[in-house]
Amino acid sequence: MTVVGAYCGSHGAIMMTREADAPRRQRDSIYSAFARVGAEIAALEPDAVLIIGTDHGRIYTWDLVPSFVLGVGDQAQGIGEAGTPEVTWPMHGDVARAVLTGALTQNIDMSYSEVMRIDHSFVTPMLLMGLDKSIPIVPLMSNCNAPPIPSPVRYLRIGQVIGETLEALPQRVVLIGTGGLSHWVGDPARREFLRRPAGTRWRDADKHAMVLPDTGPINGEFDNELLSALRDGRAAQFAADWPEERIEAEAGNGAQEIRNWLLVAAAVPRWRAQVLSYEQVGQWLTGSAIVSFT
């Protein structure tokens, strides 16, 4: 087994851009959990960090909306949006190629990019963890935000395949899944626009650019159900209980990102999550959590 660590966390750039708005106790809880994860990862001395994030319509616009894109090459480019800085990060080509081949061998047609670009869903947690650039990453973008999106069960299957692929590799790899928990991405007009049928949006894309901040209430019940499912090793049951429509209606379109958490949980099926921090941060409009799998 060469997965040496597995973590999941929220990824809102708002955690950094509006750091001061959050109550001190909540801010400290979240920030220290991210820092703890960063320190643990450094101590694990991994060869690579495989990080699963998403895109918020800024990299993959309506001309091409891929479901899964794996970064395969030398370096990833953080595009610098939502208040995050433009950053470049080294990528681990060997691990990325092995994951890509492993997926294709298992009949999962994963797209890949040799000039991988990433948004705040990768950069925010990496910065908050204080991840050292000496550790190359393998970024995997999944489409959680431009419906129609892959089913939660698909994420479980891909997680399972990634876990099995990594198991056979000599490299030591840490997994990080980012997104969620309950939150509404974009203002109501943008959300309404996103719900329009595929094939009808590209002409009006200019009129409905992504407007932050996010909006909508935090659903603590949803958040806690996810966290306890991961604590008890019931990711697949959670996926069965929370189909896309139910998540959208009750926990917000941003909560669809917890698919990335399910992927990580399925990659380490024998591990159970420990919640390092969970805070309903009203100022950040998001149920924010960080978990570690052991």
Next chain:
Amino acid sequence: MLDERGAVAGLLRFARELRWSDVPTPVRERTIQGVVDTVGVMLGGVDSDPSVRAQAVVARTEGTGVVRPVGIDRAVSWASAAWLSGISGHALDYDDTHWVTILHGSNPTLAAALAVADGSGAVTGEKLLTAYLAGFEVAARVARSMPTEHYSRGWHITGSTGGIGAAVAASRLLESDAPTLTMAVAHAANTGSGHRQHFGSNAKPVNSGNAGRNGLVAALLAQQGFDADPAGIEGRVGFWRVMCDVPEPGALVDGLGSTWEMLGNGIKPYPCGVVSHPALAGTERLLGNGTLASDIDSVELLVHPLVVELTGKDSLHSDHDVKFSIRTLVALTCQGHGRDVTAYSAEFVRSRPEVRELFGRISVTASDRLGTDQAVVTITRKDGTRAVEKVETTPGSPADPISWEVLRDKFTRLIAARGISPEQAALAFGRLRDVETLPDVSVFTGTRVFAQ
């Protein structure tokens, strides 16, 4: 970190070591009710089309054996006894349901256990109850460990996992040791099968019979030292990997000994699949509140999407078409036949034009917002007024368990439908209800349960 092999071993250790004295009272009561109900639906199902045809196959292919199936006065082989009891018990779609998995776990488990009881003799009620509970818990937990792809891909979960419960129950009665039990379960996992394609046909109850028979044979093979790969469930290309995308091994052991799957089992008040029950309960309540069938102009049903998927039949060729048509079921219920097992036949519905006529005025809409135990029934009366009933929990579901009175009524109707006297039905019900103190449960096989 959880170890998959350890999880399987932990569950089987629990099943092997379970003692009746360790079982909490509410679980005991539900287990006893499970025996009463399951033997009741087996007795009620022996004249059904699938059971009669299956009996003909056995009569044609087997000499006289030593074991009687439930409700049938003919000695056959152990395997065929379990097979026929399992087919009879599921033929009416009236046996109990483990709601979260839609597993009908009692029927194959007790079909195998009662064959052993009649074959080996002197199985006490307490032994039977313990073996049944152990088998049920194992089958339900294995079913739980496959939360997503298994059922939706088309596996009939009673056929695929019921045999594992049957193997455990039979092994308990055969007093198998730990390695033998592991082997029995591996054999049973290897034979799990059955597809949802056959819902609405006679092949559906055969899946239950096969599970009972295969589980029994698995236990007997293991007793002979007949080996299988012990990692039958968790191995690289074993049961889990073949049957579902992402298994959850923790479901086998989490809360073992404190969380009882038997409490998640529901005994049916209506003789059809549980997905239809919320709509039937809502309809019954509206009629109980004074709406007359003759007053009904139209009925609108708002139901879980699975109801539409499973019970969308409009044709009326066979008895199964009745049970798999939510509109026919609601029409029957409006006419007062919701709990009348004899009304669940194509012939009965054809003979009642008012049922077919009302059928045409019932509409069904699926809603993701409703649970499988919920429905909203709206009746519009001919005078234009409307009555709405939202069913939040369905009678007979784990949240609203069936009472002894309703169970007795169900049992009595099942037996009466076969032309057996009410006195004999009452005698049989009493024997089953008192199973806990019975010295020899072979009285439940054949037709001895009715004998003075």
